[in-house]
Amino acid sequence: xxxxxxxxxxxxxxxxxxxxxxxxxxxxxxxxxxxxxxxxxxxxxxxxxxxxxxxxxxxxxxxxxxxxxxxxxxxxxxxxxxxxxxxxxxxxxxxxxxxxxxxxxxxxxxxxxxxxxxxxxxxxxxxxxxxxxxxxxxxxxxxxxxxxxxxxxxxxxxxxxxxxxxxxxxxxxxxxxxxxxxxxxxxxxxxxxxxxxxxxxxxxxxxxxxxxxxxxxxxxxxxxxxxxxxxxxxxxxxxxxxxxxxxxxxxxxxxxxxxxxxxxxxxxxxxxxxxxxxxxxxxxxxxxxxxxxxxxxxxxxxxxxxxxxxxxxxxxxxxxxxxxxxxxxxxxxxx
Ligand code: COA
Ligand code: ZN
Numbered sequence: 001x002x003x004x005x006x007x008x009x010x011x012x013x014x015x016x017x018x019x020x021x022x023x024x025x026x027x028x029x030x031x032x033x034x035x036x037x038x039x040x041x042x043x044x045x046x047x048x049x050x051x052x053x054x055x056x057x058x059x060x061x062x063x064x065x066x067x068x069x070x071x072x073x074x075x076x077x078x079x080x081x082x083x084x085x086x087x088x089x090x091x092x093x094x095x096x097x098x099x100x101x102x103x104x105x106x107x108x109x110x111x112x113x114x115x116x117x118x119x120x121x122x123x124x125x126x127x128x129x130x131x132x133x134x135x136x137x138x139x140x141x142x143x144x145x146x147x148x149x150x151x152x153x154x155x156x157x158x159x160x161x162x163x164x165x166x167x168x169x170x171x172x173x174x175x176x177x178x179x180x181x182x183x184x185x186x187x188x189x190x191x192x193x194x195x196x197x198x199x200x201x202x203x204x205x206x207x208x209x210x211x212x213x214x215x216x217x218x219x220x221x222x223x224x225x226x227x228x229x230x231x232x233x234x235x236x237x238x239x240x241x242x243x244x245x246x247x248x249x250x251x252x253x254x255x256x257x258x259x260x261x262x263x264x265x266x267x268x269x270x271x272x273x274x275x276x277x278x279x280x281x282x283x284x285x286x287x288x289x290x291x292x293x294x295x296x297x298x299x300x301x302x303x304x305x306x307x308x309x310x311x312x313x314x315x316x317x318x319x320x321x322x323x324x325x326x327x328x329x330x331x332x333x334x335x
Contacts, residue, residue: 016239017275018053019263020216023245024075025056025090026260029066030250033296037071041078043287043294047245048082050283052263056088056109056242060096066252076103088149092123097137100146107147109186110134114169115158118190122153122253131175138180149184150176151218155202157193159255166202173206177213184214186242189229191257192222196232203236218242219261220250221300226261227269234275241266245284246291247300264288264303272309281308 024044028035035043040058047055057079058072072089081087088107091100100108112130113119119127134150141148155169169187176182187202199217206215217233217240219226230241247262267279288304316322 015274015276017234017270017277018240019267019277019279020054020056020088020240020242021047021052021245021263022056022218022242022260023047023248023263025059025069026242026250027244027246027248028068028295029059030252030257031068031248031295033294034068035294037074037078039294040071040075043245043290044075044079046283046287048080048085050280050287051278052085053240053278054086054088054107056090057105059090059092060099060103061090061092073099073103076100076105086147090151091137093133094136094140097140101140101144105146107149107184108137108141110137110148110150110180110182111153112150112172113153113158113190114164114172115154115161117160118154118158118254121160122251127172131172134176135180138182142181147184148180148182149186149214149216150180150182151186151188152176153188153190153251153254155187155194156189156198157191159191159193159257166205169202170205170209173210177210182213184216184240185210186216186218188218188242189220190251190254192220192225194219194229195225196228199229199232200236203233203238207237214240216240216242220258221247221261222256222258227265230261230266230270234270243267246288246304248291248295259300262301262303264301268303268308 044057058075059066059069060072063070086106088109089100089105091097091108091110116127119130123130138148152172154164158164173185176185215238217238219229243263243266244260245263247259249260250257264284267277267281270277288301291299
């Protein structure tokens, strides 16, 4: 299968992986510092130009619950809309949907949790109440001609309840696809509990049942399994991944949450393995380097710390002298 000229580049459809940048939402929602609106806009523009397939720009949630994203409207209104990039935002309820439609989002990312406890902690509702609210939101989105994706938190485990049964997760997916008419579902590993075998099983089961629905996988690197989980997802046929610039992020209502898988680490690893992400890695790294000044602390990104695999280093200062001595010893041995 050959697709697509996308964002000015031609891709072999079989090797194409679509990156969804979530740093502006999942990343900033947990930060104590309020990143100024114009810096959010500049970051979003840099990420658009870097070739992300989708950007989750902000969240239309209660400003009391997530003060860091209280400027969602302004950010959505003032960013550059680059052709081929889908601009999405998190929407928890009807109030959020109305705001998101006004702000001309391309897609609403609805959210609920596969676990009752996390749903209560995060959204202050039982799961059935959340689902009913999402059904209202989906109806509004349909009327407005806006696409719907549903993100299912704690799909791979809950920090309060523990294991979450695969059958339960697939049961919610069935209701998103068949009752809400969602065009996409994101299976979220909110606190880094997923492991590769589990990811492979769940992604394969989803893709077999709903081949026409966009599946995105969303991992946090809380236990160091993030990249392994992305590779397991690819193995199972998943081709869309959420990731966050700098590796920042985490759910403020999930105990022990830490950063998303890091965009530049994932792109770096996938491109080495011959996957075409469409992302200009140098631009993402440049944007990530500016993050610590915005959020006031260091970022997890290993690529920002170490550089790319072939970003080489100058030899040590005494290198030439060492070489001369080694050559002299070799010459003496030969005599
Ligand atoms: N946008 C703006 N304001 C909103 C809103 C929205 N989408 N939803 C609720 N509010 C406001 C209400 O107007 C109300 O304000 P008031 O106290 O000034 O009257 C206040 O928030 C409480 O509203 P209520 O309907 O009682 O909601 P709640 O307190 O049960 O909160 C959520 C429910 C889900 C809307 C809220 O907890 C929330 O936005 N949480 C954020 C979850 C999140 O983003 N988690 C991390 C990402 S997964
Ligand atoms: Zn997350």
